[in-house]
Amino acid sequence: MERIALSDLRPDPEALLGRIAYLRLAFFEAASSVAGRATDLADREAVTGVARALLEQHGAVVAMLEARGLGSALAMHPYSAEIDRYGRRLGEAGWHESVLTLHLTTGLLDDFFAAFAAGMPSPEGPEVSRLLEADIGHDALVRILRAGIAADKRLASRLALWGRRLVGDTLLVARGALADARDEHGEPTTTDERRVEPVLNDLIAAHSRRMDALGLTA
Amino acid sequence: MERIALSDLRPDPEALLGRIAYLRLAFFEAASSVAGRATDLADREAVTGVARALLEQHGAVVAMLEARGLGSALAMHPYSAEIDRYGRRLGEAGWHESVLTLHLTTGLLDDFFAAFAAGMPSPEGPEVSRLLEADIGHDALVRILRAGIAADKRLASRLALWGRRLVGDTLLVARGALADARDEHGEPTTTDERRVEPVLNDLIAAHSRRMDALGLTA
Numbered sequence: 001m002e003r004i005a006l007s008d009l010r011p012d013p014e015a016l017l018g019r020i021a022y023l024r025l026a027f028f029e030a031a032s033s034v035a036g037r038a039t040d041l042a043d044r045e046a047v048t049g050v051a052r053a054l055l056e057q058h059g060a061v062v063a064m065l066e067a068r069g070l071g072s073a074l075a076m077h078p079y080s081a082e083i084d085r086y087g088r089r090l091g092e093a094g095w096h097e098s099v100l101t102l103h104l105t106t107g108l109l110d111d112f113f114a115a116f117a118a119g120m121p122s123p124e125g126p127e128v129s130r131l132l133e134a135d136i137g138h139d140a141l142v143r144i145l146r147a148g149i150a151a152d153k154r155l156a157s158r159l160a161l162w163g164r165r166l167v168g169d170t171l172l173v174a175r176g177a178l179a180d181a182r183d184e185h186g187e188p189t190t191t192d193e194r195r196v197e198p199v200l201n202d203l204i205a206a207h208s209r210r211m212d213a214l215g216l217t218a
Numbered sequence: 219m220e221r222i223a224l225s226d227l228r229p230d231p232e233a234l235l236g237r238i239a240y241l242r243l244a245f246f247e248a249a250s251s252v253a254g255r256a257t258d259l260a261d262r263e264a265v266t267g268v269a270r271a272l273l274e275q276h277g278a279v280v281a282m283l284e285a286r287g288l289g290s291a292l293a294m295h296p297y298s299a300e301i302d303r304y305g306r307r308l309g310e311a312g313w314h315e316s317v318l319t320l321h322l323t324t325g326l327l328d329d330f331f332a333a334f335a336a337g338m339p340s341p342e343g344p345e346v347s348r349l350l351e352a353d354i355g356h357d358a359l360v361r362i363l364r365a366g367i368a369a370d371k372r373l374a375s376r377l378a379l380w381g382r383r384l385v386g387d388t389l390l391v392a393r394g395a396l397a398d399a400r401d402e403h404g405e406p407t408t409t410d411e412r413r414v415e416p417v418l419n420d421l422i423a424a425h426s427r428r429m430d431a432l433g434l435t436a
Contacts, residue, residue, distance in 0.1 A: 025266065032250035032269070041291035041298060045280075048243065051250070052273055059270070062263070073259035080259060 004195040006112070007119040009181040016120060016180045017065050018075035019083075020113055020128065023173075024058035025076070026083050027106055034098045046140035050102065053136035060131055064124050082176055089169045096148045096155055097162045100214075103141040104163055105170050108207050110136075112174040115199075145214050160216040167207055171200055222413040224333040227399040231340040234398045235283050236293035237301075238331055238346065241391075242276035243294070244301050245324055252316045264358035268320065271354035278349055282342050300394055307387045314366045314373055315380045318432075321359040322381055323388050326425050328354075330392040333417075363432050378434040385425055389418055 031051035038044035062072040090101055114132035118125055149156045178196065183189045208218035249269035256262035280290040308319055332350035336343055367374045396414065401407045429436035 025262070028266075029250055029254040032247055033254070036247040036251070041295055042289070044243070045290055048246075048273070048276075052277070055266070055270055055273065058266075071260070072263055077259055 004191065004199060006115040006199055009116065009119050009178070009189070009191065010121050010183070011116055011119060011177075011180040012182050012186070013120045013122040013124060014065075014068065014070060014075060015078070016113075016117060016177070017061055017068075017124065017128070018070075018072075018077075019079040019177055019180065020117065020132075021058060021061040021065060021072055022076035022079045022083055023109065023113075024054055024061060026087055027102070028054040028058055030087065030098075031102055034095070034102055037095050037098070039095075043144050046137070046144065047099070047102075049140060050137040053134075054106075057131055057134075057136070061128065064127070083173065086169055086173050090166065093162065094158070096145060096159060099141055099144055099148075100159050100162055101166060103138060103145065104166050104207060104210055106136060107138065107210050108167070108170050108203050109173060111206055112203055113177070116177060116180075142214065149215065156216060159214070160211070160218075163207075163211050163214075163216055163218065167204060171203065174200070174203065222409065222417060224330070224417055225337040227334065227337050227396070227407075227409065228339050228401070229334055229337060229395070229398040230400050230404070231338045231342060232283075232286065232288060232293060233296070234331075234335060234338060234395070235279055235286075235342065235346070236288075236290075236295075237297040237395055237398065238335065238350075239276060239279040239283060239290055240294035240297045240301055241327065241331075242272055242279060244305055245320070246272040246276055248305065248316075249320055252313070252320055255313050255316070257313075261362050264355070264362065265317070265320075267358060268355040271352075272324075275349055275352075275354070279346065282345070301391065304387055304391050308384065311380065312376070314363060314377060317359055317362050317366075318377050318380055319384060321356060321363065322384050322425060322428055324354060325356065325428050326385070326388050326421050327391060329424055330417075330421055331395070334395060334398075360432065367433065374434060377432070378429070378436075381425075381429050381432075381434055381436065385422060389421065392418070392421065 028051055031047060031054055035044050035047035035051055038047060065072050065075045090105070093101065110132045114129045117128035117132065120128065145159070149159065175196070178191050179188065181189045181191055211218035246269055249265060249272055253262050253265035253269055256265060283290050283293045308323070311319065328350045332347045335346035335350065338346065363377070367377065393414070396409050397406065399407045399409055426436035
């Protein structure tokens with residue numbers, strides 16, 4: 001069986017733009033909340049920089065929706081409950097765990113959505129891909145996490161555990177988005193699970209590299 | 219006794235820029251948090267717009283600090299505890315109360331700091347004043363509050379009470395900033411309470427007009 005390429009899936013532009021817009025909004029709010037809980041002002045500014053990048057991306061996608069004559073609230077609405085459930089499943093956590101969540105979940109989902117959006121049969125496709133490939137400030141998050149681990153050896157094992165438990169829920173968000181795929185007649189296509197597996201494995205491999213870079217066992 | 223003009227007080231630029239930068243950061247975080255608690259997506263987008271404006275203002279003041287060779291974290295640090303206490307004193311509240319807090323506290327303090335910053339003996343003075351006079355999106359907040367009041371008559375009396383109790387704590391933040399005033403030798407000046415009173419009365423009058431515009435008794 002041939003493995004699927006995400007960019008062959010032709011996601012419905014309005015669905016995917018609405019989904020990405022909401023996900024950016026939710027990530028932005030998560031980042032501002034993490035920033036607000038920082039005890040160190042320089043860390044707070046650094047995480048605020050990530051929030052700013054996410055908010056700019058949200059604004060750019062909202063502008064694309066508006067250029068199509070769509071209100072962002074209506075376009076995002078179908079995806080809000082699912083993404084809110086995801087946020088709740090990730091749960092409350094210590095501050096460094098929340099920084100790790102931000103780093104890993106945006107990392108995994110930006111990889112996924114950048115590839116998926118590339119197949120949008122509309123001019124926004126490459127634009128959205130470039131947008132999601134742009135760095136939101138992961139270096140700053142990695143620096144904070146490394147400093148935390150260096151200062152408290154027990155943090156490493158807590159973060160390793162935390163990083164592992166994020167993967168399942170985050171992959172569910174990616175899988176959920178596959179529902180936006182359409183065939184040549186614009187009808188929803190059901191994607192064969194076995195063909196999707198290699199794509200998800202790639203996302204997991206990139207996740208493991210992010211964990212490795214922090215000295216954490218994935 | 220001659221009434222004082224805020225713009226005659228010559229605030230220390232680095233102190234005032236640090237204080238305003240932190241206040242913008244705290245307001246930004248408050249706005250994102252209010253946005254995240256909205257039940258209606260259009261309201262959420264509207265409040266996110268206010269958060270965006272506050273974050274841009276924060277970034278502009280941070281850029282001024284950096285142009286002076288000052289790190290924003292160090293410059294903001296002396297003011298963070300006082301402003302955090304203010305945020306805690308405002309306390310937890312229902313969603314509409316939080317929207318009102320955002321509308322009234324930024325309204326009152328932006329009026330104050332725009333006038334106070336105008337007296338900075340440095341090129342940033344007029345720039346900061348213009349920045350703080352720019353609209354952060356109060357119309358959107360007023361629209362949300364009016365819709366809430368129209369839908370629930372009891373909300374008006376709750377909000378009237380809430381609006382009144384914000385004033386005292388918010389004026390304390392303005393009073394606290396007067397400590398940044400310097401004389402011609404760069405020494406801190408103690409400002410005569412009786413001369414400051416009319417300035418605070420102007421702020422209260424503007425606050426009452428904001429309450430009136432919502433149909434609330436100030």
